[in-house]
Amino acid sequence: MxxxxxxxxxxxxxxxxxxxxxxxxxxxxxxxxxxxxxxxxxxxxxxxxxxxxxxxxxxxxxxxxxxxxxxxxxxxxxxxxxxxxxxxxxxxxxxxxxxxxxxxxxxxxxxxxxxxxxxxxxxxxxxxxxxxxxxxxxxxxxxxxxxxxxxxxxxxxxxxxxxxxxxxxxxxxxxxxxxxxxxxxxxxxxxxxxxxxxxxxxxxxxxxxxxxxxxxxxxxxxxxxxxxxxxxxxxxxxxxRFVVPDVRTGNGYDVHQLEPGDGVTLCGVFIPHHLKLSGHSDADVALHALTDALLATCGAGDIGDHFPPTDMQWRGAASTIFLEHAAKLVRDRGGVITNADVSLIAEAPKIAPHRDQMRKNLADTLGITIDCCSVKATTNEKMGFVGRNEGIAAIATATVVYRRSVE
Missing domain, CATH: 3.90.550.10 (Spore Coat Polysaccharide Biosynthesis Protein SpsA; Chain A)
Structure with missing residues (x-):
């Protein structure tokens, strides 16, 4: 005391x-x-x-x-x-x-x-x-x-x-x-x-x-x-009357190695491919980056703090679990998620045919409308580990509005 x-x-x-x-x-x-x-x-x-x-x-x-x-x-x-x-x-x-x-x-x-x-x-x-x-x-x-x-x-x-x-x-x-x-x-x-x-x-x-x-x-x-x-x-x-908007933007970055397999999961969508992403969970690099972005808006650490890879209960887990958890933390702290943006960096597979389903998955998981969700993809022009098909990277940005009393 x-x-x-x-x-x-x-x-x-x-x-x-x-x-x-x-x-x-x-x-x-x-x-x-x-x-x-x-x-x-x-x-x-x-x-x-x-x-x-x-x-x-x-x-x-x-x-x-x-x-x-x-x-x-x-x-x-x-x-x-x-x-x-x-x-x-x-x-x-x-x-x-x-x-x-x-x-x-x-x-x-x-x-x-x-x-x-x-x-x-x-x-x-x-x-x-x-x-x-x-x-x-x-x-x-x-x-x-x-x-x-x-x-x-x-x-x-x-x-x-x-x-x-x-x-x-x-x-x-x-x-x-x-x-x-x-x-x-x-x-x-x-x-x-x-x-x-x-x-x-x-x-x-x-x-x-x-x-x-x-x-x-x-x-x-x-x-x-x-x-x-x-x-x-x-x-x-x-x-x-004594509340001002508190608009916060969080960023997240994640990368996973590619290895021989039958497909990758990105934004909750499984895409058949001759490679797969290596990771403790389903290795959804996009949702991992977005989870970190949401946690950043309320100073709640990163995905590893909440779901450590040493914990066997998360082995093979769907990454939507992680994103739902981050969204709940944001809401519990008075935040309203207004936008989610994911950029995927990969030489393959093609993202465009799956973009709308990816956006819908984000909207459903976060409880926002699909027009507030964006998924984009680009190659790395054959440069670096992405260019050599050694891995896929993701950059995510989340915008959250919190209510803050003027005291």
């Missing part, structure tokens, strides 16, 4: 992010839980978690998820810094049970204090976190970020008529992260569970029930909780 996370007699602030809900009000079940739906090109949880991962004072982070959502969580959080700081645990049937599970997981770390935050509040900022932390520094056992209620409040009756106007003086809307001394809130949650109390609406109310004084801190009007489908749409629109 970094020293900057430690202040005030070794006070260490751990984080519990509650992400085990199902989010029924935010859309159809087919869309999945709201914390994994995209806003601004990334899942809600990714935005939320990033704010805590990058906050200088955050210590260990516990994310509480639904037992069925592990793959969704892994996809949503790929690429985040310091993954070793993040502990994943499973929640219960209610938010209260999920928070208790998160606190119990955090109690196994060196954290002395905890911030409990809703995954569906992706617009939390470091200024709010700093204000809450300052109050913890001063010795407050519980801190609640709030914003004053500004709307006029009415109490209605069963008859649909207004019974009275409620004074908004001293009324606040509660936000998260709600923050506490870890031992205090863990004890309060455990006592509430043991007593059969499962009706608390937030962690501050459990602290109040347990007799802990709760200090109010200034929250933020931007720190909204995404609840219904319209909230998701507004959040996506807000983030999209």
């Amino acid at each position: 970094t020293n900057k996370a430690m202040t005030n007699d070794h006070m260490l602030i751990g984080i519990v992010i509650v992400a085990a809900g199902r989010g029924e009000r935010a859309g159809s079940a087919e869309e999945g839980p709201k914390q994994y739906r995209p806003i601004g090109g990334r899942p809600v949880l990714s935005h939320t978690l990033k704010q805590f991962v990058t906050w200088p004072r955050s210590g260990p982070i516990v994310v509480v998820i639904h037992p069925e959502d592990r793959s969704l969580y892994d996809d949503a959080t790929s690429g985040l810094h310091d993954p070793q700081r993040i502990i994943v645990t499973f929640g219960g049937a209610t938010r209260q049970q999920s928070v208790l599970a998160g606190l119990q997981a955090l109690s196994g770390t060196s954290a002395t204090h905890v911030m409990i935050h809703d995954a569906a509040r992706p617009f939390i900022d470091h200024w709010v976190l700093d204000r809450v932390a300052t109050m913890l520094d001063s010795g407050a056992p519980a801190v609640l970020p709030v914003i004053p209620v500004t709307d006029t409040l009415k109490r209605g009756g069963n008859d649909g008529l207004v019974q009275e106007t409620v004074s908004r003086t001293g009324l606040y809307a509660a936000q998260t992260p709600q923050s506490f001394r870890l031992s205090d809130i863990l004890d309060a949650h455990a006592k509430a569970a043991a007593s059969g109390r499962h009706d608390f609406t937030d962690d501050a109310s459990i602290a109040e029930w347990a007799g802990l004084p709760v200090t109010l801190a200034e929250g933020s009007v931007d720190n909204i909780k995404l609840t219904v489908k319209r909230d998701m749409a507004m959040a996506d629109e807000k983030l999209s």
Whole structure:
């Protein structure tokens, strides 16, 4: 753990992010839980978690998820810094049970204090976190970020008529992260569970029930909780205004020797020939070059890092597997593949009769239209190893557009 996370007699602030809900009000079940739906090109949880991962004072982070959502969580959080700081645990049937599970997981770390935050509040900022932390520094056992209620409040009756106007003086809307001394809130949650109390609406109310004084801190009007489908749409629109295109071009080069055989595979097309390409897989030099080009756009190494030739499971494997893997890595990082271009350098066999099928194979594998795929071929004018029919080379270029927030 970094020293900057430690202040005030070794006070260490751990984080519990509650992400085990199902989010029924935010859309159809087919869309999945709201914390994994995209806003601004990334899942809600990714935005939320990033704010805590990058906050200088955050210590260990516990994310509480639904037992069925592990793959969704892994996809949503790929690429985040310091993954070793993040502990994943499973929640219960209610938010209260999920928070208790998160606190119990955090109690196994060196954290002395905890911030409990809703995954569906992706617009939390470091200024709010700093204000809450300052109050913890001063010795407050519980801190609640709030914003004053500004709307006029009415109490209605069963008859649909207004019974009275409620004074908004001293009324606040509660936000998260709600923050506490870890031992205090863990004890309060455990006592509430043991007593059969499962009706608390937030962690501050459990602290109040347990007799802990709760200090109010200034929250933020931007720190909204995404609840219904319209909230998701507004959040996506807000983030999209602060996204600039990030166009990246990757290049790949590969070469394979020719040896006696019955044909070569290029761009997924087998072409009968009196020679074949030598390689651990099917030796599709074109797809190998294009795989490297895609990996280059997101700094993911090269084909050998992901599919080492020393691994026997790839012996004779179709190179479309490699290209599909690279395309998925690009998409997982928010990239959109817009163009793929392959140039083959060979004296033989003839490529032109197979070009359209090659382009179709690229389009199908990458999930783009055929007009975004190009395959070309040229000879080496009898010069060098290509000119002597000793091998075939390929040069590939991939263009990918990523979304990048302006921060």
